[in-house]
Amino acid sequence: MRRQGEQANIIPEEDANRRAELLRAAARLFRDKGFDGTTVRDIASAVGMRSGSPFYHFPSKQAILLAVVEEGLRQGLESTQQVLSKKLPLRDTFKALVRNHLSIILDSGNDFIPVMLYDWRALDEVHRQEVIAMKDRYDALWQTVIRDLSRAELLRAEPKVARLMILGAMNFTVTWFKPNAGLTIDALAEQMTLLFLPPAKAGGR
Amino acid sequence: MRRQGEQANIIPEEDANRRAELLRAAARLFRDKGFDGTTVRDIASAVGMRSGSPFYHFPSKQAILLAVVEEGLRQGLESTQQVLSKKLPLRDTFKALVRNHLSIILDSGNDFIPVMLYDWRALDEVHRQEVIAMKDRYDALWQTVIRDLSRAELLRAEPKVARLMILGAMNFTVTWFKPNAGLTIDALAEQMTLLFLPPAKAGGR
DNA sequence: CCTACCGATCGGTAGG
């Protein structure tokens, strides 16, 4: 229960901080143990709360998952748009997008997007639709670059299928990539470019 | 409790059938609702049993998951070896392997492999190691073909990374592929070949 | 394979 005597412009700020802490803790736990494998008690104790207290910040466990996934997509959209705004040459844009996507997915410390990849099935139908709407915006950004590559004849498969395959290949790295195992994210981005794009022509127009 | 008066060569056969039914039902349910989202009661009632009876056939819910995953891998190994035994030309082998893998993953009716892709995290450490050992054999079969493609300069990325990416792209199709949505498994295999391999040379040696 | 059941856990809530 909110204490009535406090000033309204102080408490909400603290609340927002605690909410953000819960979100980070939840993301970490969901990533490690899955949504169903994580209890509300786990999340609470990770930030020093008791079992019932997360429900002061979120109406349900599902709502926590939704907030985690939305935060991940928000970050992904933002950094992708930043890459695109640089207006690099086509090949470089592709490589930079790949590197950006891999960073989002593989950097320890960012658990939000992997949670989406692992646990989107745990969302109920309504929340899932909300997530899909955001994901569609992310896909659309990629699609423009894929389409340009296709027009430049650097990609032979149908653009839509190509996008799904390229993103799929990257998304699946969460299941096998281990940091500090001899392969860096940069090297992986380089390899992916080698895999999907033909050699650059020496003096190519 | 096994009835003592029955002949040992009759009952085990019926038991094996019931066990197989449980496995199919479990695979379907795990695929649809996830391991944690499926209860032993769900599995039991799917084959007309009561809640405690699956434990006559399996020692634990984990053991059911392990059996499902192992059955999936067994099928995958078998069909892959069958493709390889045909000794097709390199390009055709690749395409046939892709089609085979996609069929295993996407054909409705085969829920075993998708369960592995979704729910391998739910296996405890010991069982997970057993699964990884089988998966390594599967990967090794692919690796030989990838290596040959690399030597023939049809693939520019490092063979190991290429294998992980190609399998990842295929495995991720479980999250978006919808049968009867205008894209067949055959067409998808064709698109994947276009995406990963360069054009065949007209009179290429 | 069923009946009957247990112990534990879990998401969530009332009331302060």
Next chain:
DNA sequence: CCTACCGATCGGTAGG
């Protein structure tokens, strides 16, 4: 945000 708690569910078991 805590205390104290509930109702439901779940994996698993004893005994036949």
